Amino acid sequence: MIYITGDLHGGYDSGKLFKVKYKPDDIIIVCGDFGYVWYIDTDAKEREKKKLDRLIEKLGCTLLFVDGNHECFDRLEKYRVSKKYGGKVQKITENCYHLMRGERYDINGFKFLCIGGAESHDAQYRIYGESIWLQESITKEQIEKTISNCKDIDFIISHCAPSDFLLKMYLNGDTDFTYSETQSPLMLQKLLETLEKQEKSWKWFMGHYHTDLNYEPFYVMYRTIYCVETGEIV
DSSP states (O other), X not given: OEEEEXXXXXXXXXXXXXXXXXXXXXXXXXXXXXXXXXXXXXXXXXXXXXXXXXXXXXHTSEEEEEOOSSSOHHHHTTXXXXXXXXXXXXXXXXXEEEEOTTEEEEETTEEEEEEOOOOOTTGGGSOBTTTBOGGGSOOHHHHHHHHHTOTTOSEEEESSOOHHHHXXXXXXXXXXXXXXXXXXXXXXXXXXXXXXXXXXXOEEEEOSSSSOEEETTEEEOSSOEEETTTOOBO
């Protein structure tokens, strides 16, 4: 089975994963703010790795993630790039991989398009290079690559929302996040407009907003887990 959920924040929101009893061939996809690639200090990085290894051992399956905004991009970019599921990935540790921006993956017969990234709403409280990074935003080049790979996609995995859907959430009072037309939602809007011209149906999953919502075909994930094969949410 393939399962999709929201932010883990380096363990602070990882407990929800144990709602499901996984089999070794199962896969969990996290919609950004994975948070287990965060610390710069050597000792802290080692503790973080042990914490992630324990989590994966307890889950007993494979853990995949797109990047959010709360990741240490300076560290993340140093992981070796390899090929898995038909696209580029970075192996973080055993049975844990970063799904890279703009890449297309074929997993268990389903086609996934992945594009992490978002702007930090708490940027004013963070220090660049220590707790916030310039690489958090989706670039023009990254969205162009994503759009070039979007034909016949079943699922889109992002961290934030395209601007039209973000505005809908804001007007409906579904999120405490203030609406603003930052770079990443505007980039994702270009992807959305391309997808809407295609005949094939798709579902779009995201995290970031610390709430659980479903406005078909959009799913905002936080505390819940979606099973791709059954369409059920737990």
